[in-house]
Amino acid sequence: MNNSRLEAFSDGVIAIIITIMVLELKVPHGDTLRALAPLLPNFLSYVLSFIYVGIYWNNHHHMLHTCESVTGRILWANLHLLFWLSLFPVTTAWIGENHAAAAPAALYGVVLLMAAIAYWMLQQSIIAAQGSDSLLKKAVGVDWKGKISPIIYLLGIAAAFFVSPQVAQTLYLLAALLWLVPDRRIEKVLIRA
Numbered sequence: 321m322n323n324s325r326l327e328a329f330s331d332g333v334i335a336i337i338i339t340i341m342v343l344e345l346k347v348p349h350g351d352t353l354r355a356l357a358p359l360l361p362n363f364l365s366y367v368l369s370f371i372y373v374g375i376y377w378n379n380h381h382h383m384l385h386t387c388e389s390v391t392g393r394i395l396w397a398n399l400h401l402l403f404w405l406s407l408f409p410v411t412t413a414w415i416g417e418n419h420a421a422a423a424p425a426a427l428y429g430v431v432l433l434m435a436a437i438a439y440w441m442l443q444q445s446i447i448a449a450q451g452s453d454s455l456l457k458k459a460v461g462v463d464w465k466g467k468i469s470p471i472i473y474l475l476g477i478a479a480a481f482f483v484s485p486q487v488a489q490t491l492y493l494l495a496a497l498l499w500l501v502p503d504r505r506i507e508k509v510l511i512r513a
Contacts, residue, residue: 323387326398330384333402334377340409341366341373344416362416368493369412372432375499376405376439383443386456391449397442404435415489425485429477432492436470469495 345366348355380401387394411431415424447457460466476491 323384323390326387326390326395327381327384330380330398330402331377334373334380334405337405337408338370338373341369341412344409344413361419362413365412365416365419368489368496369408371496371500372435373405373408375496376401376435379439379499380442383446383456386450386454386459387446388450391445394442394445394449397438397445401435401438401442404431404438407431408435419489420485422480422485425480425488426477429473429480429488429492432495433470433473433477436466436473440466465498469498472498 345362346359348359408431411424411428415428418424443456443460447454447460450456472491472495476488476495479491480488
């Protein structure tokens with residue numbers, strides 16, 4: 321099987337995830353700019369989650385372009401990733417409504433951590449299917465961002481309980497900023513291939 325069907329399905333699921341997240345944003349009660357103030361935590365959590373989903377969509381797109389054929393293992397690894405991404409709307413809404421509480425901040429970090437692990441598992445499944453000369457394996461290289469992000473998520477989860485939810489959220493923002501600059505490793509390998 322080629323990767324076009326897998327990519328189309330994944331794109332559809334990701335589009336639905338973003339749609340559900342935006343539908344959680346409520347209309348302000350009032351007609352002045354001050355009416356927006358109570359909605360700011362929800363909006364900021366939406367922005368952060370939108371950035372994360374966009375990062376995953378972008379990197380997923382590039383990763384699938386290195387995939388010559390899709391195996392059952394790749395399909396299941398992809399579904400595993402989509403499962404964790406599908407939890408973004410719930411955790412986004414919960415942290416937005418309870419931005420000063422530890423449990424929502426920690427759960428948001430758990431979902432980020434599990435999505436990162438699922439992405440790594442998908443990446444490893446593609447590399448295993450493509451063999452030791454895999455384009456993806458060549459592109460991934462050291463992958464310092466992929467190694468440091470889970471550490472940041474773990475620190476954020478701990479910080480939510482032992483420091484403050486705001487410190488946890490700042491750590492999650494920091495990890496997103498690491499990935500905001502597009503990763504060109506896969507593009508460079510594809511150009512050379």
